[in-house]
Amino acid sequence: MxxxxxxxxxTVTKPTEAMKHAMVNSALGDDVYEEDPTVNALETKVAALLGKQAALFVPSGTMSNLIALMVHCQKRGQEAFVGHMSHIYKYEVATAAHVAGVHLSVLQNKPDGTFDLEYLKSHIQGTDIHEPISALVTVENTHNVCGGKVLPLKFLDDLGAICKKHNLPLHMDGARLFNAAVQSKEPAARIVRDCDSVSVCFSKGLSAPVGSCLVGSCHFIEQARRIRKMLGGGMRQVGVLAAAAIVALDEVVPxxxxxxxxxxxxxxxxxxxxxxxxxxxxxxxxxxxxxxxxxxxxxxxxxxxxxxxxxxxxxxxxxxxxxxxxxxxxxxxxxxxxxxxxxxxxxxxxxxxxxxxxxxxxxxxxxxxxxxxx
Ligand SMILES: Cc1ncc(COP(=O)(O)O)c(C=O)c1O
The missing domain is CATH 3.90.1150.10 (Aspartate Aminotransferase, domain 1)
Structure with missing residues (x-):
């Protein structure tokens, strides 16, 4: 052959031997009751790594991004800004429209994965009765379809300041955030400092078989937990998967x-x-x-x-x-x-x-x- x-x-990577060992040997409980010690340990670890209050283990990056859209844009027809090459816009089967009732407004991605901040500023809307209400800005880091680009910190800082000024939450699709952290030699928490929510994946380069974490404030995660349940993502003895994710962070990130x-x-x-x-x-x-x-x-x-x-x-x-x-x-x-x-x-x-x-x-x-x- x-x-x-x-x-x-x-995403084709299979679990390591250490992951398989952890999957077989970790303590388990019912995670819908928040009683799985391994899931709880993973969520605590990821929240701390990203400098946020709380995290939620979810089955996939797609569900993680969808939950973020649904928590941030609670009124139907609210607007979320996305890059035209972003995974949320191109590859998530139009969940924003289909499930969340969110209006996606597209920002032209530059080859480095960023977009024009002046354009964004001039398109924030909602005061006129004819307009959708801007409710969220999203970024992707590293940027997959722009070729694994690490977003410049200056861009993220400037974007963070604009979002704060306009009272707009900022979500990062950080499916490969740890690649960005390793390449830029910046702590993940620094990169996501101005983000209100972040999604990270364990099943891409980190080699775990399944799973992502959505990260944010305690209040955000409380709402996210309800939406995860509604979407059918409430899992029971799922420490069996969280165990692999914990090993992924310790063993594969380096x-x-x-x-x-x-x-x-x-x-x-x-x-x-x-x-x-x-x-x-x-x-x-x-x-x-x-x-x-x-x-x-x-x-x-x-x-x-x-x-x-x-x-x-x-x-x-x-x-x-x-x-x-x-x-x-x-x-x-x-x-x-x-x-x-x-x-x-x-x-x-x-x-x-x-x-x-x-x-x-x-x-x-x-x-x-x-x-x-x-
Ligand atoms: C940047 C980015 N975001 C989100 C996802 C979705 O992740 P999942 O396949 O776990 O739904 C992917 C998948 O490759 C991705 O590359």
Whole structure:
């Protein structure tokens, strides 16, 4: 069988041995009664890490963001500002409209994941009878679809000041907040200082099997707990999952910098091939996500490259793209759009797996680049 290097997402990571051990051995109780000691320990730990009063363990990042929208925008038709490339806007199945009755107003994301603060200021509304009432601003950090970008602290501080001035709560989708903290060497609590609520995920690069935490004030979490129950997210002996999340924070967060270094290395290798068809903005690789651009005049699109990386040709197994058992290498990644590939580094991609991915990518990119020259 070919050796598979799966770079589609950090969500593909499986629990570590220490997580499995903790899952089997942790104390459990009924979390709807707030009696699961392991969930309580996780919530206390995450709230403290983020410098907030309380936290709530929820099944997913999508539910966490939805609950935040529902707590902050309690009247139907209130407005939440979101980036046009944000996960909340693009990939959460329109929960804001479908479930929360929230009107999403879109801010144009810049390539670094930020948006124009002057534009935001001039679009806060609600005094005129015709307008929806602005009730929330959201940011994403790191920014997934902008390529794992860490939002600049200055932007967050300026945004925080605007939100305070206009009495608007600020929510951060921090699915990969710990990647941002590790890369910027800022404590997570400093990054989210001005946020009224934050969602963090344990099931992305942190490798836990399931779960996110929504974090905020005691009053916010009290309301969030009721909404979680309403959405069917009240779980019982869920310490079995919280146990893995606790280990993730202790064991995997310190390893995230390795994913970032490997993403850098891969980006530099691709650029170092000096091919016409493929390039990476190496400086734009902040964390574990990298985008490979395909030039406009290449005769293939991103989907074709994804398909080719998943095939093993006869010449590969006989030539210089062999695994130790001669069965070839498959690299899995995603076509983000027509001209961009997304590759995500994570705990299961060690130096050996990265080396195999580099061999395969080099082979396929050279082959496809030669096609482009015909
Ligand atoms: C930035 C961001 N927010 C939220 C989510 C949603 O998380 P989940 O898949 O746990 O619902 C994701 C998922 O990849 C994400 O990348």
């Amino acid at each position: 070919a050796y598979i290097v799966d770079l589609r997402s950090d 390893l995230l910098s390795l994913d970032h270094k490997r993403a850098q290395r891969l980006a530099m290798v691709v650029n170092g091939l000096f091919l016409k068809s493929f390039s990476v903005d190496v400086e734009g690789v902040h964390t574990n996500i990298l985008f490979i651009s395909i030039s406009e005049n290449s005769p293939f699109n991103a989907e074709k490259v994804v398909q080719r990386l998943e095939q093993v040709s006869l010449s590969e197994t006989q030539g210089d793209c062999k695994t130790p058992d001669d069965e070839g290498i498959i690299v899995k990644c995603l076509a983000l759009d027509e001209r961009r590939l997304r590759l995500v580094l994570h705990r299961e991609i060690n130096d050996e797996a990265l080396w195999l991915a580099i061999m395969k990518i080099t082979y396929v990119f050279r082959e496809m680049d030669a096609m482009g020259k015909c």
